[in-house]
Amino acid sequence: MTRPLSRRMLAVALATALSSTPALVAVAQDTSFATAxxxxxxxxxxxxxxxxxxxxxxxxxxxxxxxxxxxxxxxxxxxxxxxxxxxxxxxxxxxxxxxxxxxxxxRPAINTLSITGNKDIKTEDLMKGLNELGLSEGNTFDRLDLDRVTQELTRQYNNRGKYNVTVTPTVSPLPRNRVDVTIAIVEGDAARIRHINLIGNEVFEEEDILDTWESGEHNWLSWYRRDAQYSREKLAGDLEKLNNYYLDRGYADFSIDSQQVAISPDKQDMFLTVGLTEGEQYTVSSVELTGDTVLPRERVENMLLVRADQTFSRSLLELSADTITAALANIGYAFAQVNPIPDINREDRTVAINMQVIPGPRVNVRRVEFKGNARTADEVLRREMRQFEGSWYSQAAIDRSKIRLQGLGYFDTVEVETRPVPGSNDQVDVVYTVNEVAAGSFVFGVGYSQLAGLSTQIQLSQNNFLGSGNRIAVQAQRNDYLQRYDFQFMNPYFTDNGVSLGYNLRWSEFDNSDFNTAQYSNTSGMAQAVMGIPISETDSITALLGIDRNQIFAYRGYTPDSIVDYIDAVGQRTFHAWRGEIGWGRNTLNSALTPTRGTLQRIWLEATLPGSTVEYYKINYNWSKFWPLSRHLVLNTRAELGYGDSYGDKFIRDVCFTPGSNVDHDNDPSTPPVFQPGPDPSEPCTPDSPDYARTIEADGLPFFENFYVGGTRSVRGFDDNTLGPREAAFGSAYLQPIGGSLKTVGSVEMFFPTLIESNAARVSAFVDFGNVYKDFDSWDAGELRASTGVAMMWRSPMGPISISYAYPIKKEDGDELERLQFTFGGTF
Incomplete structure (x- = not known):
């Protein structure tokens, strides 16, 4: 696996190696000239x-x-x-x-320069470093430079624990005084840490100390964690952690006396030995605050986490200093310093601490600049800024601006740098450097998922249309159960204060028979206008108003009776609706693509307005929180709740049924497939007639708005949409999922570091649980289903790919299981 290497660091290292090359001394002279x-x-x-x-x-x-x-x-x-x-x-x-x-x-000229066999260091990084030193195609070839580079590359690999590496340069002469230079690298395997031995630790167990290290002894998980791979830089970091471990627990006299690294004769195994002196544990005798605090002294004193009679802790000391520094930085003192000055009394084993505050000059931001945004207009970035030009410097505003840029989803990385203005000690420039990712795509091809089967689609989407920040998406999709055509437009800054405005248009033909839901089909179209209103940095309100038309095709004996009864009671198969929606959302995630901390929650109410064919409402609540447990581990907890019901008058109708008759004898698609009326439609059916009479009604959430649970987006390990109530069609024993008006879904998911060092891939272990119920009164915790498994999500250049393997841990007879599930490609 290729590991990233700083090009600048590589160039500096190689330059240092070459700088030690002794200058060539001119010795070839014409002796006849010199002597005669x-x-x-x-x-x-x-x-x-x-x-x-x-x-x-x-x-x-x-x-x-x-x-x-x-x-x-x-x-x-x-x-x-x-x-x-x-x-x-x-x-x-x-x-x-x-x-x-x-x-x-x-000297010959370098015709071609190639590097082979390198995996641990990227070729482009090596080439950049060599080019900066003049060892590149077209330049003059110097054998001594090549030898020095070879030695430096060997040293670089040795620092990564690869002591069996061989670097073999080959120079091939060509006509016209040219050469081809090839550097062949055989990296070999990295030496594994077989044993780590701490000598001198008496207070703390070796196992507890080593738990904080990145280096670890070789074990069965080392292939994934890579902790047993020796690296000089990693060991230096671990020794610093060892020092902090003791200083954070009061051992102010702690010292590392020796460190020894031994390697086996075959250069495959490493043995680390560290000698240390723990010393005595110290307590804090007093804490004094001196200097110009700028802020009220009592307020600054409350920021001190160190108190008298506490066990001395360097981490608390540094955290106190950072807290005070941040508070001063938020009011313009960008260069404020807080220097903890300890006074150690070794006789009493106490430490007196003097927190010296040096605020420095108050700083004004001269300019806010952006780099790396080749496609995105400066205006799009600038409107996310909370640090303004010409205002006092605020570290909180600068950090918040960075988070808002990350939340756009246009950039893979966002870095911020504060640069002092030359000749001025009270002005700075703030520079944001972004790395843009593809914000749009054009897809013409095929995809496959276990739910939808083979699908074809044409999709043009641009989340950052022409660098304006507007989102435009056009899609035509066709698969086993769906034909769908969409157009979406969203302007996130319709007004200068951040009010967004968008439009959605959609037409689709949908056949549920292949969708693991009740078997009916429909043709629908809709048009919507969406508005978003920010009410704070993290909170917003959304409103939607639209009109839609939904034509249902359902037949008794094919579709569950409750659905056919609902259509019969309404008296028509085409449903018209004026639809409104209002919602509130909060987003504190630190990244739109791969969040590691923060919360995303939204609650919204959607309802058809009076005058619609059926009057109903749905309320939804989604909550997701990311918890960073360590530098590599992130926990995500998620919950989804949904409930719907009707609010208008229910439809009631008396119908008759003659056994053995064709319930839709005229096959006229313009009329709903209802039970045949009696001989005289103006007279009700009677039980003594050859017809059988009964009363049907349409009440509650319409069947076509029911919630469904199961599958890759809810409870993995169960077939898509199959959990919850089921019902058979008339004369059939096959139970069809019909969904329900109450949805409860939850998940706990742990994200792990990946073998691929990229933000585009994530590996996780999860526990999913949930179910859907006919109505609120039907809710039963004992009916919840649960599964556990592992998953991988990859944001590939061809679209998002999700693969999961789940094992149901709470299931019932009749549940449809699907342990291996995947989706390829994305939809709007």
Missing amino acids: TAPFTVSDIRVDGLQRISAGTVFTYLPIERGDTVDQASAGEAIRALYATGFFEDVSVGRQGDILVVTVTE
Whole structure:
């Protein structure tokens, strides 16, 4: 696996290695000139041996001109000057009459430079470093430079624990004084840490100390955690953690006396030994605050986490200093310093602490700049800023601005830097450097999921249309159960104060028979307008108003009776609705793509307005919180609740049914498939007639708005949409999922570090639980289903890919299981 390496660090390391190269000394001289030729006046100068370099270049560096008098000293100076250019392997000076003859042998030019076999260090990083040192295609080749680079590369790999590495340079001569240079690297396996031994620890167990280290002894999980791979840099960091471990627990005299790294003869196993002296534990005798606190002294004193009679802790000391520094930075003191000065009394084993506050000048932000946004307009970034130009410096505003940029979803990384203005000690420039990701896509192709089967689609989406920050999406999709055409537009800054406005248009033909739901089909279309109103940095209100039309096709004997009865009671198969929605949301996530901390929650109410064919409402609540447990582990807890019901008058109708008759005998799609009325439609059916009469009604949440649970987006390990109430069609024994008006879903998911060092991939272990119920009175905790498993999500260039393997831990007979589930590609 390739590991990222700082190009600048690599270049500096290689440059350091080359800087130790001794300068070449000019030793090739024309002895006849040096010993037998008297000084003479140069009438002309001739240069022999040039192939690629022009004579003019030689004359530029040659310290001799026509008319000069040449002797042995000036000839030697000329040779040294030409050698210093680095262009020549050999230089000699001779005389032909009064003509000075300079004979050179050019160094060859590098035709191609290639590196093979490298995995731990990226090729582009190596090439960048070599290019900055002049070892690149088209430049002059220097064998000594190549040797030094070879030694430095070997050292770099040794620092990564790869002691079996071999670096073999090959130089292949070509015509016209050119060479091909190939550096072949055989990295070998990294040496594994077999044993770590701490000597001198008496108060704390070795196991507890080593739990904080990145390095660890080789075990069966080392292939994934990579903690057993030795690295000099990683060991240095672990020794610093060892020092902090004791200082945070009061051992102010702690010291690391020795460290020894031994390697086995086959260079495969490492043995680490660290000698230490714990010393005595100290307590805090007093804490004094001095200097100019700027803020009220009592307020600053409340920021001190260190108190008298506490066990001394350097981490609490540093946290107190950082808290005070941050408070001052938020009111303009960008360069404030808080220096903890300890006074150690070794006789009493106490530490008196003086917190010295040096606020420095109050700083104004001159400019806010952006770098790396090749596609995104500055205006899109600037409107997310909470730190303004010309205002006092505020670290909180700068950090908040960074989080808002990350929340856009346009950038993979966002870095911020504060640069002092030259010649001014009270002004700074704030520079945000972003790395843009593809904010849009054009897809023409196929995808597959276990739910939808083979699908074809044409999709054009742009979350950052022409760099304006507007979202536009157009899609045409077709698969086993769906034809769908969408258009979406959203302007997140319709007004300067952040009010967003968008439009949605959709038309679809939907066949539920292949969708693990009740078997009916529908044709629908809708148009909506959506508005978002920010009410704080993290909170917003959304409102929606739209109109839709839904035509249902259902047949008795094919569709569950309750659905056919609902349509019959309403008396028509086409449902028209004016739809409204209002919702509140809060988003404190630190990233829109791969969050590691923060909360996302939303509650919204949607309802059809009076005058719609059916009047009903649905209320939904989604909550998700990310908990960073460590530098690598992130816990996500998630809950989804939904409930719906009707609020208008229910539909009631008396119908008749003649056994054996065709319930939709006329096959007229313009009329709903109802029970046949009696001989005289104006008279009700009677039980003594050949017809059977009964009363049907339509009440509660319409069946086509029911919630469904099960599958990759709710409770993994169960087939999509199969949990909850089921019902058979008339004359059939097959139970079809019909959903319900109450949904409860929850999940606990742990995200782990991946083998691929990229924000585009995440691996997790999860526990999902949930179910859907017919109505609120039907809720029963004992009916909840649960599963556990592992999952991988990858934001690939072709679209998002999700794969999960789940094992149901709470199931019932008849549940449809699907342990391996995946989706490829995304939808709007």
